[in-house]
Amino acid sequence: PLNFIESYAYGIYVNQFICWHLWRTKRAGVLFFIFLAGVSAASVHLVQRPVEALLRQSNKPVLMLVPLGVTILLVVLNWLCPDSAASSSAQAGLPTGLPGYTRFDESMVDTHFPIHADWLGQSVLINPSIAFGPHEVVLVARAHRRSHKQTQDDCYYTGKVATCINEIWHSDIVVTSVPFEVLDLHSWMKNGTRPHIPKLKRWSGLSSRGGLRAWTDLCVREHYISENRTLMKLVVTGPEDPKVFQLAKDEKGGSDVVFVSYPPKDWREGCPKDGRSWPQMYLAQGLVPSMPDKRATGHWLNCGSAERPEKNWIPFEWRGQLHFVYSVSPHAVMKVNYDNETGVPVGCGDHVVSSHMPLVRLQMRHPDFVISGSGQA
Numbered sequence: 007p008l009n010f011i012e013s014y015a016y017g018i019y020v021n022q023f024i025c026w027h028l029w030r031t032k033r034a035g036v037l038f039f040i041f042l043a044g045v046s047a048a049s050v051h052l053v054q055r056p057v058e059a060l061l062r063q064s065n066k067p068v069l070m071l072v073p074l075g076v077t078i079l080l081v082v083l084n085w086l087c088p089d090s091a092a093s094s095s096a097q098a099g100l101p102t103g104l105p106g107y108t109r110f111d112e113s114m115v116d117t118h119f120p121i122h123a124d125w126l127g128q129s130v131l132i133n134p135s136i137a138f139g140p141h142e143v144v145l146v147a148r149a150h151r152r153s154h155k156q157t158q159d160d161c162y163y164t165g166k167v168a169t170c171i172n173e174i175w176h177s178d179i180v181v182t183s184v185p186f187e188v189l190d191l192h193s194w195m196k197n198g199t200r201p202h203i204p205k206l207k208r209w210s211g212l213s214s215r216g217g218l219r220a221w222t223d224l225c226v227r228e229h230y231i232s233e234n235r236t237l238m239k240l241v242v243t244g245p246e247d248p249k250v251f252q253l254a255k256d257e258k259g260g261s262d263v264v265f266v267s268y269p270p271k272d273w274r275e276g277c278p279k280d281g282r283s284w285p286q287m288y289l290a291q292g293l294v295p296s297m298p299d300k301r302a303t304g305h306w307l308n309c310g311s312a313e314r315p316e317k318n319w320i321p322f323e324w325r326g327q328l329h330f331v332y333s334v335s336p337h338a339v340m341k342v343n344y345d346n347e348t349g350v351p352v353g354c355g356d357h358v359v360s361s362h363m364p365l366v367r368l369q370m371r372h373p374d375f376v377i378s379g380s381g382q383a
Contacts, residue, residue: 013050014043018043025038029041115195120200129176130150131147133148135147135381137250139261141185145250146179146248146263148180148246150246152173155171157172161237168235169237170237171238174243175246177244178209178243179244181293182206182207211301219270219272228240228280242285249264253328260294261295262293264321286306288305291305305350308352308353335377336361338359343355
């Protein structure tokens with residue numbers, strides 16, 4: 007009985023995704039499982055058992071040719087019968103197999119965000135953020151890719167030669183905007199007609215120290231492994247995870263951007279000597295998407311702790327003032343304070359803390375969970 011179950015179970019395992027791909031609908035009911043069982047039984051009797059008998063009678067050199075023959079067969083079949091979903095996704099600039107637009111009901115759709123960037127290379131766009139201004143929609147995103155480098159060149163720890171392993175995160179903020187008169191949100195959400203969004207460009211104007219330096223030379227997080235004299239380095243080349251917003255009191259309609267970053271090397275007293283650098287939250291004012299090279303200084307939001315990572319704060323406006331949700335559970339909110347003369351952020355007020363009982367109960371049931379949030383309110 008076990009051999010019987012094993013044979014047919016393996017047939018089901020092999021054929022389940024093939025059958026799902028051939029099934030006309032995306033709902034798996036009783037008919038689908040009958041179809042799967044029939045295909046699996048046929049494959050056991052017509053393919054699996056004849057091949058097993060043939061292999062038992064064959065010599066070893068012939069067996070070695072079987073994987074090569076199967077590989078060639080799969081390549082030929084893929085060329086003769088290409089995946090139509092993958093082809094349509096590629097033509098639309100979508101990841102393979104993902105639909106560009108899906109409507110679940112009258113109140114919910116899932117749609118591809120049609121954004122692209124210049125000079126992207128091998129980087130990908132992640133963590134997009136949008137803000138609706140008086141005359142345009144402003145879009146920002148993070149361009150990200152990773153690389154790896156191992157070297158002993160100019161690598162020392164406490165004066166001794168070490169091996170440096172650099173994990174490099176190539177990160178940039180890219181921006182663009184779309185005038186309201188050319189952005190047909192209704193057609194996009196109603197029937198999936200994707201709007202044309204100008205390509206995002208690198209925000210080269212973001213700078214530190216009052217606009218004197220580009221936001222590129224950041225502190226490096228280090229960890230030394232004494233057993234094999236290896237210095238592990240996390241090198242991040244630029245800002246991360248931007249969130250764009252506009253305050254109602256800004257009559258010019260300017261956009262502000264809050265973002266995460268390791269501190270610039272010229273920040274405060276410089277980078278920590280022990281390599282224990284942590285990402286912090288920063289605020290830059292006066293983003294002009296049409297002029298991404300216009301200088302905008304990033305200011306440290308001294309509202310948390312410089313001794314631990316700070317990220318995923320949620321910006322929102324209340325009574326004309328910028329606030330952040332510092333944490334979701336417990337729910338901690340803080341108001342940003344500005345210098346009266348310069349208008350730059352100088353810190354935050356006290357945290358206003360409350361608890362939402364469903365989240366408290368969830369945390370009690372799963373103490374290993376970390377409940378956090380992001381995005382914009």
